[in-house]
Amino acid sequence: MSLVDPARRVLSGMRPSGQLHIGHYHGVLKNWIRLQHTYECFFCIVDWHALTTDYAEVGQISENVMDMAVDWLAAGVSPSSATLFIQSQVPEHAELHLLLSMICPVSWLERVPSYKEQQEQAHGKDLGTFGFLGYPLLQAADILIYRAGVVPVGGDQLAHIEFAREVARRFNHLYGREPGFESKAEAAIVKLGKKTAALYTNLRRAFQEQGDVEALETARALLKDQQTITLGDKERLFGYLEGGGKVLLPEPQPLLGEAPKILGLDGRKMAKSNHNAIFLRDRPDDIEEKIKRMPTDPARVHRTDPGEPQRCPVWSLHQLYSSEQTRAWAEEGCRSAGIGCLECKAPLIEAVQQELIPLQARAADYQDNPDLVRRILAEGAEHARVEARETLTEVRHALGLNYR
Numbered sequence: 001m002s003l004v005d006p007a008r009r010v011l012s013g014m015r016p017s018g019q020l021h022i023g024h025y026h027g028v029l030k031n032w033i034r035l036q037h038t039y040e041c042f043f044c045i046v047d048w049h050a051l052t053t054d055y056a057e058v059g060q061i062s063e064n065v066m067d068m069a070v071d072w073l074a075a076g077v078s079p080s081s082a083t084l085f086i087q088s089q090v091p092e093h094a095e096l097h098l099l100l101s102m103i104c105p106v107s108w109l110e111r112v113p114s115y116k117e118q119q120e121q122a123h124g125k126d127l128g129t130f131g132f133l134g135y136p137l138l139q140a141a142d143i144l145i146y147r148a149g150v151v152p153v154g155g156d157q158l159a160h161i162e163f164a165r166e167v168a169r170r171f172n173h174l175y176g177r178e179p180g181f182e183s184k185a186e187a188a189i190v191k192l193g194k195k196t197a198a199l200y201t202n203l204r205r206a207f208q209e210q211g212d213v214e215a216l217e218t219a220r221a222l223l224k225d226q227q228t229i230t231l232g233d234k235e236r237l238f239g240y241l242e243g244g245g246k247v248l249l250p251e252p253q254p255l256l257g258e259a260p261k262i263l264g265l266d267g268r269k270m271a272k273s274n275h276n277a278i279f280l281r282d283r284p285d286d287i288e289e290k291i292k293r294m295p296t297d298p299a300r301v302h303r304t305d306p307g308e309p310q311r312c313p314v315w316s317l318h319q320l321y322s323s324e325q326t327r328a329w330a331e332e333g334c335r336s337a338g339i340g341c342l343e344c345k346a347p348l349i350e351a352v353q354q355e356l357i358p359l360q361a362r363a364a365d366y367q368d369n370p371d372l373v374r375r376i377l378a379e380g381a382e383h384a385r386v387e388a389r390e391t392l393t394e395v396r397h398a399l400g401l402n403y404r
Contacts, residue, residue, distance in 0.1 A: 004387075005231055006149025006250035007224055010035055013044035013087065013142060016064035020071040021277035022352070023262035023270035025359075026320060029075040031152055031257045032082070041082035042146050042384060045069065045377075048087050048094070052135040053118070053127060069373050071280050074363035085380035087142065092388035097134070097141040099395060103170055104137050112136045113159050140164035144249045145388045152255040161254040168249040175398035176245025178236075185240040188233035192226060204241050216241060248398055249391075262320065265294050267313035281363055284353045291317075291349045296341045297334070307334040307341075314345060321351040 012032065020029070035041055045065050051058070065086060072084060087093055109115065110133070119127045143151055143164050151161055178184070189197045200222060206215035219241050223234055239247045263269065264276030271277065278290055294314050297307035309315035309331050318327050326347050333339030366373055396402055 004147045006147050006252075008040055008150075009146060009148045010039040010041045010150045010152065010255075011044065011143045011146050011148035011252075012041075012152050013046040013049075014068060015050050016045050016047055016061060016068045017050075017272055018060070018064045019067045019279050019281055020075075021270055021272065021279045022356075023264075023277065024071075025075055025280060026262055027154070028152075029072065029077065033076045033078075035152065036078060036082040039150060042148065042387075043072065043077060043082055043084050044087050044090075044142060044384075045085070046087045046139075046142065048138060049135060052129075052131045052138075053125065055129070055131070056125070066370065066373060069377055070363050070366045073366050073373065073376070074280070074359050079376045079380065083380045083383050084376060085384045086377055089377070089381035090145075090384045090388055092385060092392050093138070093141050093145055095392060096145045096388075096395065097138045099399060100137055100141055100144075100167055100171065101134065103174060104167060106133075108163065108166065109133050109136060112163055114156075136160050136163050137167065140167045143252050144168055145391050146384070147250050147391055149250050149252055150255050151252045152257055155256065158254055158256075161252055165251040168251045171249050171395075171398075172239065172245055172247055173243065176239055176248050177398075178246045181236065181246060182240075184233075185236045188229055188237050188240075191229045191233060193228065196222065196226070200237070207241060248394055261316070263313045263316040265290055265313065267295065278352065280356060281360055282356070287353050287356070288349050291345050291352070292342065294345070296344075300334075300337075300341060303340050304337050306337045309334050314341070314348065317348055317352070318344075321348055321355070 012028075014024075014028070032041065032043060045068055047061055047065055050061055050064075069084065073079070077084060114136075115133065118132075139160055140163060143161075144167070151164075153161060189200060192200060200219055203215045203219035203222070206212040207219070220238065223237055226234065229237075235247045235250075238250075239245045264271065264274055265278070266274070266276045268274055268276060278287060282290070291314075296314055297309070297312040299305060299311070300307040309318075312334070315330070315334075318330050322330065330339070330344050330347075334344060
């Protein structure tokens, strides 16, 4: 099994819902584009996840997958810098999901906050299925199959990352046994050097004897920075901190981005289902019409009425797209009734149109060459499968399923 540094590996994914909007672009894709140049990134179109809630409406899935892939590529997610693939083309995800289901208590799944929330919000959908109950475990398998230590998420996904950490922790506790583990771990401590070895030993003792969680985190940070030992020894020492087992599945850590909150055309969260989105491939005329129709501060009934930008959905887009000078002009003009709402929207319309022009040109190129898009996704899946198989080899061995 090749050695992987989880702290340098990222996994993230999106459900295929069709063409993406500017909320996706500013909230997710721009972050991915930055990460792909500093981490080993795996970006996955999670089509199986789409089935957990939309199993009765599968007609558009393949088209939605292609639309999403085109938008990723057009936005600047690069197949030369990251691995782009479709979840269902890497069946190892499903096998790890099955194996982890053997050790995952049902109560863990039932207490995931989104389980009851989405059931309550579902309109006309029967979400009382095994697939829906188990989708957080599938999400955990998506992450753990690549031993990804970093998962960029929004705050609403933190509970799912913590769930994945708990599953990894339970698996490591049950199966992270290695012949001669303690002697190998002690030998690895010596390789740290006298001073670092003493610090590691003291921190380990403080956690194991006194339950000092701060000491545990300090010890983990200490190991993360070590360059004098192999990744295999690092895995042993991470496991040795908490007990007598090797870390087979590293616990992922959330990476909370500073993504701006993108309001839709009506002031609610921008979403395709809310019919309030500006899509990345909207034509200039469509963008102009959508922004012109946006509601503004309800207090501005007449052109001469002063307004308050904080009450206006248009202001959130100004904060995202406009220069400091334009924002100051819009803010002053609104509060003094010096400008009308259509005047306020004019520079915003131009800014959105201009940002999307190069992206739309690239999208058109990919749309005209669907075979290239399919090839990129197939090559990404092939690379992902190589990494996923290596993890499964060790997982199967730990479970006693090694028949060769």
